[in-house]
Amino acid sequence: MISKTVVFQYASPKFKVLFKRKRYKLAFGGRGGAKSHSFARAILEIGARRKTRVVCGRETQSSIKESIKYLFDLIIAEYGLGAQYTSTNDYILNNITGTYITFIGLQDHNSQQVKGLESVDIFFGDEANQFSEKTLEFLIPTIRKPKSELWFSWNPEYPMDAIETLRELPENKAYKIDIGWEDNRFLSQEALDEKDWAEQKDYDKFLHVWGGHYRPDGDDKLISLKSVMTSQARIPEILNVPVFAGLDPARYGTDSAALVIRKGNQILHIEEWDKCSVPELAGAMGNFIIKYKIECMAVDIGNLSGVFDLLMDIKHPQTYINPELCRIIEFNAGGKSPDTHYKNKRAYVWDRMRKWIEESGVLPKNQRLLRELIQQEKFLNEQSQLQLLSKPMMKKKKIPSPNIADGASFTFDPAMEPPDKPEPQRAMGRSRVWAG
Secondary structure (H helix, E strand, O other), rough: OOOOOOOOOOOHHHHHHOOOOOOOEEEEOOOHHHHHHHHHHHHHHHHHHHHEEEEEEEEEOOHHHOOOOOHEEEHHHHOOOHHHEEEOEEEEOOOOOOOOEEEEEOOOOHHHHHHOOOOOOEEEEEHHOOOOOOHHHHHHHOOOOOEEEEEEOOEEEEEEEHHHHHHOOOOOOOOOOOOOOHOOOOOOOHHHHHHHHHHHOOOOHHHHHHHOOOOOOOOOOOOOHHHHHHHHHOOOOEEOOOOOEEOOOOOOOOOOOOOOEOOOEEEEEEEEEOOOOHHHHHHHHHHHHHHHOOOOEEEOOOOOOHHHHHHHHOOOOOOOOOOOOEEEEEEOOOOOOOOOOEEHHHHHHHHHHHHHHHHEEEOOOOHHHHHHHHHOOOEEEEOOOOOEOHHHHHHOOOOOHHHHHHHHOOOOOOOOOOOOOOOOOEEEOOOOOOOO
C-alpha cells in the first residue's frame, strides 16, 4: 500500500471522478489543465490499492521515449516511491500490489498485442485527438474484461476527429471532465505568463491552445475547416459522368496505400492497405474497376512505379488492366503543372479539389480524409507560384502523410477526362444516402 504519509495531490477536484466507477472517463480542454498528470497520478493511486493491469497507448509510438512513461516515473520520484516500484524500459511494476503498467503504439498493433489487451483493467489513451476511427473501432471492443475502463485525455483539434464522438456518450456511461488552465490550482507563474503572452499575441490561437477550442483556420491552410463541414452537409446529386479513381501507393514505413473512387460530386469509396506488397496492391485493382465501373485510374509513380508498371504490362495477366476496360494513367506529383501559377502538378490538382469542395463536392464522413484535407499547408514560392508542403517536410513536422487526400486529388488530373467529353447530365431525383 502507499505509505500513510504520502497524499497524492490533484490540480482540480474535478478529477475526483476518476475514482468512481464508469466505463468511460474523458478529460478534454486546453493547455495547463493537468489532464495527463492527473490521470497518471490516479492510475498509480488505484494501482497501489489493488492489483491493476494498465495499458497506456498513443496512436503512434516508435519507441518508449515517445510514450507517457516518463510522466509516471516523474511522479514516482516526486513522491519518493522508487523503492515500491520496478521501472524498466518496457514497463512499471508495483512491487507490493503487482500492478503492471505497459506502454504501446496503436497504429502498428498486432495480434499478440490485441490478445494482451483483453486482460486490461484500465486503458489510458493519451493525446487521443490523434486516434483514428480505425483505432477506436479496434480498441473499444477489445477492452472487454468485466469492470474494465477506458480513459482518454486530449486537447481538442477538429470537430470531426474520431475521439470527439465519445463526448456524445450518455451520462450513465461516461464521466466528462472539461478542464482548463483556470482549474489548475498548481499552475506556475511561468505558465500563467506564457498564457498571458499567447493571449495578447494571437487571440484565436490562444483560444485553441489554452482555451480548448477547435483549431481555427489559418492562412497557411489550403482547405478551410468551414468548407469541409459545408461539403459534408450537402446532398449528393446523381450525375451521368465517368467514374475516376486515384491510387497512392505507400511511401514511408508508417504509410498506408490508399485508393479513392469519385463520381462527379461525390466520393463513392475509400480503401486503405497497410503493409501491402506491390503485386498484391496491383492485383487488387481489377475487382474495384469492375465493381465501380471505373473508366480511368491515376497511379502515383513518384515512389512505387512498380504498381503502375504491373497494371500496364500485358506480360503479367494477374495484374494487367486492359485499356478498353479502364485507362491507367501515371501521376507524377512533381511533374509540370498545366497552369504556370502552380509549382507542380500536385499543387494544381489539390487546388482543383479545393474548388470542388467549396462549390459542389460532397465529402464522406471519413475522419482521416477530413483531417488530411485541412492539415495541408500552402505557401507562395519566390516565383509567386502556389506550392504545397511536401510529404518529406510534413513528416519532419510530424504531420501524417495525406495518403487518402492525395488519392482523391489524383481524380482531378485533367488527363483523366476523355477528349470531347459531353456536358454532365443530371439524372431524375436525388440520392440522400452516401454510398460508401
